[in-house]
Amino acid sequence: MTAFQIVPAGPGDMAKIGPLVAEMLAFYKTPMPVEEAELATILEQDGPAGAGAYDCLIAWTQPGEQSKPLGFAMYSTVYEAAFVGNGIFLRDLYVTEEARGKRVGKALMTHLAQICLDQGYRRIDWHADRLDLHARAFYELIAPDSFKLNRLSYRVEGDALTALASIPIE
Numbered sequence: 001m002t003a004f005q006i007v008p009a010g011p012g013d014m015a016k017i018g019p020l021v022a023e024m025l026a027f028y029k030t031p032m033p034v035e036e037a038e039l040a041t042i043l044e045q046d047g048p049a050g051a052g053a054y055d056c057l058i059a060w061t062q063p064g065e066q067s068k069p070l071g072f073a074m075y076s077t078v079y080e081a082a083f084v085g086n087g088i089f090l091r092d093l094y095v096t097e098e099a100r101g102k103r104v105g106k107a108l109m110t111h112l113a114q115i116c117l118d119q120g121y122r123r124i125d126w127h128a129d130r131l132d133l134h135a136r137a138f139y140e141l142i143a144p145d146s147f148k149l150n151r152l153s154y155r156v157e158g159d160a161l162t163a164l165a166s167i168p169i170e
Contacts (some may be wrong), residue, residue: 005103006111009056014043017058017069028129042077054091057111059104063079071095073108075124083122088112090126103144109142 007143009017018040025032032039035153059070074092079085095104113123118140128135156164 004059006057006059006107009048009058011049014047015040017072027114071101071104085122087123
């Protein structure tokens with residue numbers, strides 16, 4: 001595999017990684033929330049060059065006309081009172097099948113860590129699919145003590161979100 005570079009997403013980049021997001025969703029057997037073209041538009045509108053709802057690092061093949069994305073790390077800044085400071089919450093880390101095992105994922109995580117240090121953030125948090133043993137093995141190399149967090153993840157969405165919002169407070 002040729003060399004690659006990691007860069008923050010800029011204008012037009014999120015639309016270019018729309019196909020990688022679709023590939024990631026297929027990998028995890030998650031249905032596409034919208035058509036792929038609409039997904040690319042939404043990613044661009046919501047992303048770093050748009051509304052700023054999230055940030056993203058992209059691994060690209062070397063620059064040039066034929067440069068293509070090899071992977072991405074989509075993340076947000078979080079604040080937690082218990083740690084008194086900001087951190088990064090890694091929403092999605094994805095590397096194309098052809099680039100796996102070639103240090104692209106490690107480079108994305110290394111760049112995220114450098115962003116934390118440069119910004120004075122204290123940590124990076126993320127979740128892993130319990131059944132994705134390859135991802136878990138990769139993450140264990142980076143964060144071998146993650147078991148000590150003693151936390152569970154919860155999510156409320158869809159009808160459950162609507163139901164929660166409509167609970168009367170008396």
